[in-house]
Amino acid sequence: MREVGIGIAGFGTVGGGVLSILENHAREIEARLGARIVVRRVAVRDVAKERAVALHPGLVTPRLSDLLDDREVEVVVELIGGTTEAFDLVAGALRRGKHVVTANKALIAARGDELFRLAAEKGVDVYYEGAVCGGIPIIRTLREALASDRIQALHGIVNGTTNFILTAMSENGEPLAQALAEAQRLGYAEADPTLDVSGGDAAQKLCILAQLAFGARLRPEDVLTEGIMQLEPADFAWGRGFGYALKLLAVACRVERAEGEVPGPDLIEARVHPAFIPQASLLAGVRGAMNAVQLRSDALGPSMLFGQGAGALPTGSAVVADIIDLSRNIVASSPGRVPLPPSTPRVQLRSHDEIRCGYYLRFSVKDVPGVLARIANTLADRRISIAAVEQRDQADGGGAVPLVIVTHRAREADMRGAIAAIDRFDTTVAPSRLIRIEEL
Ligand code: NDP
Ligand code: HSE
Secondary structure (H helix, E strand, O other): OOEEEEEEEOOOHHHHHHHHHHHHOHHHHHHHHOOEEEEEEEEOOOOOOOOOOOOOHHHEEOOOHHHHHOOOOOEEEEOOOOOOHHHHHHHHHHHOOOEEEEOOHHHHHHHHHHHHHHHHHHOOOEEOHHHOOOOOOHHHHHHHHOOOOOEEEEEEEOOHHHHHHHHHHHHHOOOHHHHHHHHHHOOOOOOOOHHHHOOHHHHHHHHHHHHHHHOOOOOHHHOEEOOOOOOOHHHHHHHHHOOEEEEEEEEEEEEOOOOOOOOOOOEEEEEEEEEEEEOOOOHHHOOOOEEEEEEEEOOOEEEEEEEEOOOHHHHHHHHHHHHHHHHHHHHOOOOOOOOOOOOOOOOEEOOHHHOEEEEEEEEEEEOOOOHHHHHHHHHHHOOOOEEEEEEOOOOOOOOEEEEEEEEOOEEHHHHHHHHHHHHOOOOEEEEEEEEEEOOO
16 A cells, blocks of 8 residues: 655644544545555654653654655644744755645744745645644635635634633633633643734634635734733623624625725735624634634625634644645645645735724713713714613722713724724723624
């Protein structure tokens, strides 16, 4: 039977999942592939560390270069994370004509173009299904299943750690720090969990998805990104009252140019932020570390992919599926079967100022005559239309009362201007809270 030799860099959460799936599902994989996948080398930082799967000691090496130098390694699987050593490893593999599988969204989002160019030059493939939404086959869906379609909108819960935290805060009233510690214990969080809670990890994933869905070329810093650290229990409660659930959402969608926007190519919005979504929506039911991506496309209409977005076995299953796909290409001598993403952008990113959506605003104000009128006038001056208002008269220790306003769709720059003005009023006692609303 034909053998395909692979070298795996990284034997942590995901590497452990990959090795255990390769071992436990070897028979099924062989039957489906008609070839045998053989692990030739596994690179780790600390060779003495105890591992979840037992390996022949001769396979394990502390040198990444051993994967590159081994002529029997046809596919390099990069699972070490980061963008420096991982880039050198992946670029080194491509230069030697080896195919690459990676689950590293930071690497693909930051330096994917260079790597794809190199892969095209060398006639080899780079697969990265595990980089977005763990085990959910969203990359394959966009690259292959929906290759015939035109995507209009993508709304995703693409970070398991933050969805786990928001679910615990919303359902059990757990403090954020406690829920984050649990997510770290379960292996969902990034080595630096700031990337998760800041929305940075989701922004990296959105860049990868927007390239495949719309032909966008975005860097994470281009995406309007807000994390979950500012969310307070009160916001969950108020949102529930208005019929909303609170999620960290990644959104990319085609939009029409508004009056005054400079004409040009097709326009998209790309943003990651906490969002109120209808409680009855499918995305609102995505709990814990689960991920989901809802698509709207011209031919298929609405569709949704749902599943585990992080963790050893879910992510491992996506990585192994990539290894199998690549092995099929190798066995059939057909590299480049699925083209790499386009490097020239086909759409333009709308400036953050021009983004339009509904807003939930929570003000902390003195309970004196005229406060509501002043705030309403400030919003009206900027063409922001109010959809609902609620005020509760129980004051906190400082004599402030919460006033919550939900608006119709408004322009981001107008909203920011209004909030800045309202925060300067002598009747405003704490910075106002803003959460965007997606009606989906
Ligand atoms: P871990 O920190 O659990 O594992 C990293 C592994 O890489 C460790 O085995 C480490 O060795 C090894 N390593 C790091 N640097 C080197 C080096 N220079 N040379 C050799 N080995 C090295 O990370 P994860 O498994 O969680 O993540 C790996 C990648 O997968 C990241 O890109 C991450 O973003 C991505 N990912 C993670 C998911 C998850 O749920 N955890 C989900 C989807 C993607 P040692 O064990 O000796 O320290
Ligand atoms: N830290 C990431 C998450 C891992 O929580 O979703 C999967 O990419």
